[in-house]
Amino acid sequence: MLDRSPAGYPVNVVTCNNHDGAYEAVEYLIRNGHQHIGFAAYDFHLSPEVDRYNGYSNAMTNASLPINKKLLYLDKELDYDVLSGQIQAGEITALFCTNDKRALEVLEQLTSRGIRIPDQISLMGFDDFESSKFAKVALSTVKQHFDVLGYESAKLLLEISEGNSYGNKKVMLPTNLVIRDTVKPI
Numbered sequence: 001m002l003d004r005s006p007a008g009y010p011v012n013v014v015t016c017n018n019h020d021g022a023y024e025a026v027e028y029l030i031r032n033g034h035q036h037i038g039f040a041a042y043d044f045h046l047s048p049e050v051d052r053y054n055g056y057s058n059a060m061t062n063a064s065l066p067i068n069k070k071l072l073y074l075d076k077e078l079d080y081d082v083l084s085g086q087i088q089a090g091e092i093t094a095l096f097c098t099n100d101k102r103a104l105e106v107l108e109q110l111t112s113r114g115i116r117i118p119d120q121i122s123l124m125g126f127d128d129f130e131s132s133k134f135a136k137v138a139l140s141t142v143k144q145h146f147d148v149l150g151y152e153s154a155k156l157l158l159e160i161s162e163g164n165s166y167g168n169k170k171v172m173l174p175t176n177l178v179i180r181d182t183v184k185p186i
Helices: 018-031 047-062 080-088 100-112 130-134 146-161
Strands: 013-016 037-040 094-097 122-124 141-144 170-173 175-178
Touching: 013 018, 013 146, 018 037, 018 047, 018 094, 018 122, 018 141, 018 175, 037 047, 037 100, 080 100, 094 100, 100 122, 100 130, 146 170
Parallel strands: 013 170, 037 094, 094 122
Antiparallel strands: 141 175
16 A cells, blocks of 8 residues: 555555655744644545544644634634634644645645735645645645655565565654745744
């Protein structure tokens, strides 16, 4: 499996360290003074997004910050009117998105409603798509190394096909925090 780890199924997996990447991103937001940090999923039923939620949750808990259920956007459709209202009321100062696709959508939707990023809300994605650095406001994100993911997957597949790999392996690759323009200290 590539970037998926289905629960209860013994399979070989090559993935990035989704938990620690999310943890590092949320910890960075906390270090910049954010305490009211939301979480926006895209496909919350997928294992990488659950791992990223756990990283978010652990970073908040370790900083003794409560997780406000009103700031958890776990559905595929995000209610931007509600989110905009929370931003304007000061209920949320930062949003961690489980992928750059969601983060870029949030950036587009919020700016079209007159919300200024990062002045009114800081935004963090995950993946580091090429387009993320060219967005209206260059997206801060967690970089996963897709080239290394592909290389390690091909290597493991070759080991399996040659009979040199036994059991089920989970290859977990590191991530890097990429800070651009969507995060501002409080």
